[in-house]
Amino acid sequence: MKKSPLLRGRRGLALSALVLLAAVVLAVWQFKPATPATPPAEGSVAAMLHDLALSTDAWRENRRDISVLLDDLTRGTIATAAIGEDALYVTTADGLRYWVPDQSGRVADLLLARYAGLSGERFPISLFDTDGETPWYERLLPYSPIALLALLAIGIAIARYQPYRATRAGTDIGFDDVIGAAEAKLALRDVTAYLRDPAAYAALGARPPKGVLLTGEPGTGKTQLAKALATESNAAFIQITGSDFSSMYFGVGIQKVKALFRSARKQAPCIIFIDEIDGIGKRAEQQRSSDAESNRIINQFLAEMDGFDAASGVLVLGATNFPNSLDPALVREGRFDRTIAVGLPGLGDRDALFRLYAGKIKAATDLDFAQLARNTVGLTPAAIAYIVNHAALLAARAEARQVEMSHVVDAIETCRIGEQPSGVTPLSETDRKRIAVHEAGHALIAADLRVGRVEKVTILPRGQALGVTLVTPVEDKRLHLESELRARIMMLLAGRGAEQLYFHEVSSGAGQDLQEASKIALSMVGALGMSPSGALLSLQAVREANIEFDSGASIQAADQLLRTLEAECQARLKLMKAALDHITERLLEDETVPGEEVLAAIAALPRPTQEARAQVLLAPALEMIDRVAASALEEADNFQLAPRPSRDGDEEGPGMV
The missing domain is CATH 1.20.58.760 (Peptidase M41)
Structure with missing residues (x-):
C-alpha cells in the first residue's frame, strides 16, 4: 500500500502547509468585521447597527423588562431600536442604551404591534444579526474553515488508505536479474505459465495454485524473486506486508483484507505479494480483545483465499523467515499449495554477485572475485551487497581513488566479526x-x-x-x-x-x-x-x-x-x-x-x-576408571584375588582372571 505521489516527501509537506495556510487566511477574512467606506451619521439606525456589530456591551450592561420598553414607547423617548435573534436593543433620546431579553420573539411581536399604531413621527427600527437578513450561504461561512480542514483530512486519508494499487508497468526485474536461487526460479516457472494463460489450465481441468510460500533466511532474495515473477508473468503486482492489516481501530483490518482481494480481482492477472507474512500470526484463544481482532483478520484472510476462483488469475505470494509462525489452516493444501525454499548462493553465484555489485562502484581491475567468493561461504546476497558497499566506504575513508582488494577483505571481516572499535582503553x-x-x-x-x-x-x-x-x-x-x-x-x-x-x-x-x-x-x-x-x-x-x-x-x-x-x-x-x-x-x-x-x-x-x-x-577416561576402582577397593571388607588356573601342574601363584 503506497502513498499518493502528491503526498510523498517534500511535495506532500508543502501541499499540506499550503492548504492549511489557505484555511487560516479564509478564517481570518471571514471573522474580520467589515468596515464601511464612510462612517454612518450619528444617531441614525445605521450608526446603531454599526456600534452593535462592534460590541453589544454598551446595551448588555443595562437590562430592562417589558414594562420599561412599553413606557418608553408610550412616552416617545425611543430614538432607535434593533431587533435581534434573542433580544431587543433600544437607544433612548437622552442617550441611554439598554436591552430587553426576547428568547421566544413575543416581545418583538408586541413592539411591532404597538409600533404600527403609533401616531406622529416614528423612530427608526431595524433588524440586527437575524436569520431574516442573512442569506443562507452566509450562515455557513463561519464554519467554512472547519469544513475545509475536515475535507483536507478526509482527502489525505483517502489518498493514504486508497484501495491497493497494482504496478502494471512491470518491476524491471526478471529471473535473469536475480543471481542464485536456481531451484526457486525453476519452481516458479510453472506459476509463470499459469499466470500468463490461466484459461489453458482451466480447460484441462487442472487447478492452478492459489498461493505460494517463499521461505529462507533473511537477505536471500525472496522479494526480488516475487518482483521477477510479476515481470515474467506480465501480471499486476501488489506489494504489502503482514503488519499492514493491523490497525488501532476495531474492524479496519478486516476491511483491508477485503479491499486487497477486491482490488486484485479487478486487476487480474495479479500477484499479491505479502512480505513478512508471519506478521498475520496464528489464531489464539481470545483472552484479550487484540486476540479477537487478530483471529478475525486471519479468518477473513482464509475466507478470501477460499472465495476466489483458481482460474481468476490471482496468486497470493507470501515470504517469511519463520514458516512455523504461520497458522496451520493458512498453509494447508488448497490455499498455499507450494512452499519454495530460497537457499544461500553457491560459489559461482557469489562470484557473480561480487561482479554485479563491484560494477556499481569504482573498483580496481585486479579484484580476485574467485577468492572473495571462497571467503564468503554462507553469506546471503544482501550481506554481499553490504560488503561491497562497506568496502567503498572504507576506501572513501582512506581517501583512496578506487576500491582495492584490501578494502573488500576488511569489509568481509567487518561483516563476520564486527567493526574495529576506536578509542578502546589499552589492556594490561x-x-x-x-x-x-x-x-x-x-x-x-x-x-x-x-x-x-x-x-x-x-x-x-x-x-x-x-x-x-x-x-x-x-x-x-x-x-x-x-x-x-x-x-x-x-x-x-x-x-x-x-x-x-x-x-x-x-x-x-x-x-x-x-x-x-x-x-x-x-x-x-x-x-x-x-x-x-x-x-x-x-x-x-x-x-x-x-x-x-x-x-x-x-x-x-x-x-x-x-x-x-x-x-x-x-x-x-x-x-x-x-x-x-x-x-x-x-x-x-x-x-x-x-x-x-x-x-x-x-x-x-x-x-x-x-x-x-x-x-x-584417553587420560581423562582412564583417570575416571582409576577413581572408580579405588573407591571400590576402599569399600571392600575382604578383597582377595582369585587364583588363575595354570596350564600345567608346575605353575602356581595368584593371577588375574
Whole structure:
C-alpha cells in the first residue's frame, strides 16, 4: 500500500502547509468585521447597527423588562431600536442604551404591534444579526474553515488508505536479474505459465495454485524473486506486508483484507505479494480483545483465499523467515499449495554477485572475485551487497581513488566479526596474554580438527569481542555430521581450556563461547538424537504435543557431553603445547597472526606415536576408571584375588582372571 505521489516527501509537506495556510487566511477574512467606506451619521439606525456589530456591551450592561420598553414607547423617548435573534436593543433620546431579553420573539411581536399604531413621527427600527437578513450561504461561512480542514483530512486519508494499487508497468526485474536461487526460479516457472494463460489450465481441468510460500533466511532474495515473477508473468503486482492489516481501530483490518482481494480481482492477472507474512500470526484463544481482532483478520484472510476462483488469475505470494509462525489452516493444501525454499548462493553465484555489485562502484581491475567468493561461504546476497558497499566506504575513508582488494577483505571481516572499535582503553599485559592464550587455543583446535579455514587470529578488539579467531566454512553444507558438531563444540571450548591450561583459572571471556557451545549441545541432545546416553526423544515433538516434560535429564545429558568434549579438548591442547606457546608469543608480538602460520605451527609439532596419542586422549577416561576402582577397593571388607588356573601342574601363584 503506497502513498499518493502528491503526498510523498517534500511535495506532500508543502501541499499540506499550503492548504492549511489557505484555511487560516479564509478564517481570518471571514471573522474580520467589515468596515464601511464612510462612517454612518450619528444617531441614525445605521450608526446603531454599526456600534452593535462592534460590541453589544454598551446595551448588555443595562437590562430592562417589558414594562420599561412599553413606557418608553408610550412616552416617545425611543430614538432607535434593533431587533435581534434573542433580544431587543433600544437607544433612548437622552442617550441611554439598554436591552430587553426576547428568547421566544413575543416581545418583538408586541413592539411591532404597538409600533404600527403609533401616531406622529416614528423612530427608526431595524433588524440586527437575524436569520431574516442573512442569506443562507452566509450562515455557513463561519464554519467554512472547519469544513475545509475536515475535507483536507478526509482527502489525505483517502489518498493514504486508497484501495491497493497494482504496478502494471512491470518491476524491471526478471529471473535473469536475480543471481542464485536456481531451484526457486525453476519452481516458479510453472506459476509463470499459469499466470500468463490461466484459461489453458482451466480447460484441462487442472487447478492452478492459489498461493505460494517463499521461505529462507533473511537477505536471500525472496522479494526480488516475487518482483521477477510479476515481470515474467506480465501480471499486476501488489506489494504489502503482514503488519499492514493491523490497525488501532476495531474492524479496519478486516476491511483491508477485503479491499486487497477486491482490488486484485479487478486487476487480474495479479500477484499479491505479502512480505513478512508471519506478521498475520496464528489464531489464539481470545483472552484479550487484540486476540479477537487478530483471529478475525486471519479468518477473513482464509475466507478470501477460499472465495476466489483458481482460474481468476490471482496468486497470493507470501515470504517469511519463520514458516512455523504461520497458522496451520493458512498453509494447508488448497490455499498455499507450494512452499519454495530460497537457499544461500553457491560459489559461482557469489562470484557473480561480487561482479554485479563491484560494477556499481569504482573498483580496481585486479579484484580476485574467485577468492572473495571462497571467503564468503554462507553469506546471503544482501550481506554481499553490504560488503561491497562497506568496502567503498572504507576506501572513501582512506581517501583512496578506487576500491582495492584490501578494502573488500576488511569489509568481509567487518561483516563476520564486527567493526574495529576506536578509542578502546589499552589492556594490561596480563589481560593481553590471557586473550592471546585464549585465541591461540581457538585457532589451534579449529585447525587441528578441520572445523573450517582459519583465516586470521587477532587480539585486537572487534565488535564486542576483545579478540577474534576468524574461521570460515570450507564448503556450503546443509548436512552436519555428529563428529563435525562435536569438533565445533571443542573449538568453542578451546579458548577456555587454554586459559585453564596456562593459568589454572578461567575468565569471563569464555561466556559467549559457552553459550554457543551449550546451544549446539542442547540441539544435539534434544533434537538430533546425539545424546551420550543414546536417547532419541525430540524435545520439540514433546512441546508440540503439549506434554509436560522434565527437561532436567536433557540438561544433564548436554552438560555431560560438554564435559566429555572439554576433557578431550584439554588433552589435545596438551599435545600441542609447543604450538600454543608459539602462537601466543606471535600474537603478543604482532597482535595478528595469519591462518597459514597456525597451520605451520601444527605441522612443526613432533608426530607422537599412535599409542602415546591415544594415551593422552584417553587420560581423562582412564583417570575416571582409576577413581572408580579405588573407591571400590576402599569399600571392600575382604578383597582377595582369585587364583588363575595354570596350564600345567608346575605353575602356581595368584593371577588375574
